[in-house]
Amino acid sequence: MQIKGQLLGLPSYQPGKPIEEVKKELGLERVIKLASNENPYGASQKAKKAIQDALESLAVYPDGYAAVVREKVARFLNVRKEQLIFGNGSDEVIQFLCRALLTSESNTVTAAPTFSQYKLNATIEGAEIKEVPLIDGVHDLEGMLSAIDEKTKMVWVCNPNNPTGTYVGEDRFLQFLKQVPKDVLVVSDEAYVEYVDAVDYPDTIPLLEQYPNLVVLRTFSKAYGLASLRIGYGVANEQFIRSLDPVRPPFNNTNLAHVAASAAIDDQAFIMSCAEKNRLEMAKFVAFCERNGLSYFPSQTNFLLVDFKRKGNDVFDFLLRQGIIVRSGEALGYPSYARITIGTAEENEHLFSALEKLLQSSVATVN
Numbered sequence: 013m014q015i016k017g018q019l020l021g022l023p024s025y026q027p028g029k030p031i032e033e034v035k036k037e038l039g040l041e042r043v044i045k046l047a048s049n050e051n052p053y054g055a056s057q058k059a060k061k062a063i064q065d066a067l068e069s070l071a072v073y074p075d076g077y078a079a080v081v082r083e084k085v086a087r088f089l090n091v092r093k094e095q096l097i098f099g100n101g102s103d104e105v106i107q108f109l110c111r112a113l114l115t116s117e118s119n120t121v122t123a124a125p126t127f128s129q130y131k132l133n134a135t136i137e138g139a140e141i142k143e144v145p146l147i148d149g150v151h152d153l154e155g156m157l158s159a160i161d162e163k164t165k166m167v168w169v170c171n172p173n174n175p176t177g178t179y180v181g182e183d184r185f186l187q188f189l190k191q192v193p194k195d196v197l198v199v200s201d202e203a204y205v206e207y208v209d210a211v212d213y214p215d216t217i218p219l220l221e222q223y224p225n226l227v228v229l230r231t232f233s234k235a236y237g238l239a240s241l242r243i244g245y246g247v248a249n250e251q252f253i254r255s256l257d258p259v260r261p262p263f264n265n266t267n268l269a270h271v272a273a274s275a276a277i278d279d280q281a282f283i284m285s286c287a288e289k290n291r292l293e294m295a296k297f298v299a300f301c302e303r304n305g306l307s308y309f310p311s312q313t314n315f316l317l318v319d320f321k322r323k324g325n326d327v328f329d330f331l332l333r334q335g336i337i338v339r340s341g342e343a344l345g346y347p348s349y350a351r352i353t354i355g356t357a358e359e360n361e362h363l364f365s366a367l368e369k370l371l372q373s374s375v376a377t378v379n
């Protein structure tokens with residue numbers, strides 16, 4: 013068998029360690045996972061109820077058109093139903109975009125470091141990836157514009173950016189959008205949009221009318237607390253969505269995901285209360301960093317990327333022994349950092365006392 017050249021040596025995705033595995037390995041009773049930016053408050057009760065009600069129809073294929081959730085999301089965003097494409101997580105929509113647009117003759121422009129799935133999927137399609145370094149943790153949109161050439165098919169703006177949590181403001185985004193050639197797709201990945209409170213964060217949905225080369229990605233995995241169900245979507249110009257749809261597998265969402273997402277979107281009170289609690293706990297974490305002289309990137313998300321001035325993997329190992337799973341910055345392009353999800357008040361307390369121990373420990377510090 014001959015595997016495509018670009019797949020040789022590609023690593024598999026390294027997920028955050030599962031809680032049960034860590035408990036067993038280290039003999040810990042309680043383990044907190046602050047590694048994958050999941051919602052620590054879970055999901056809306058309405059979503060759980062909807063799943064219970066759907067349990068009688070497990071034998072039936074889901075609706076391939078996702079009509080019910082499509083209607084809900086269209087109404088919520090004030091777009092036409094035909095402007096939406098649903099994926100098995102927004103990860104899958106990233107895959108659709110790469111599959112539909114990229115070839116070995118083309119390239120794509122991303123920031124670096126940013127969400128890993130853009131590069132991975134583009135690599136699988138054989139495309140060249142032009143990476144433009146962040147400036148102070150923020151997308152260098154001017155640099156990304158200059159990187160666009162006649163072979164560029166798409167540009168990725170992860171806003172807010174994972175792993176830094178920083179965002180691109182409305183003025184800069186609009187300036188950028190105006191200058192990107194009309195035949196180059198701009199992807200605005202807004203996985204954390206529900207947490208954003210910056211007043212100048214771009215409102216991209218109304219821009220879709222004017223910019224047929226814009227696609228917005230959203231997900232039910234983060235603030236909606238439905239990561240296990242795998243549902244996210246893309247919104248764009250109707251014609252573009254129609255041409256993208258053939259790459260989508262016919263039953264790529266489960267019915268449980270459809271009913272849960274439909275119910276969850278109706279419970280905006282839940283989303284707002286989670287965002288509010290997240291802001292409170294984020295403020296506590298930021299204050300902790302300030303008190304302890306730790307630098308971090310200002311975040312509009314539910315995670316904070318913190319510089320511990322020692323190997324990210326050592327921070328990871330130390331906290332793991334304290335029963336806290338975080339994400340080492342070493343695989344994220346920030347070797348002396350760790351990316352930590354904002355947990356509940358109680359999880360935060362636990363985190364702070366573990367971090368105090370870390371800061372007093374003799375783990376070697378770097379630079």
Ligand SMILES: *Cc1c(COP(=O)(O)O)cnc(C)c1O
Binds near residue numbers: 102243
């Ligand atoms: C988590 C995340 C996603 C993907 O989430 P899905 O679970 O696949 O919907 C996409 N983009 C960014 C930036 C993320 O952090």
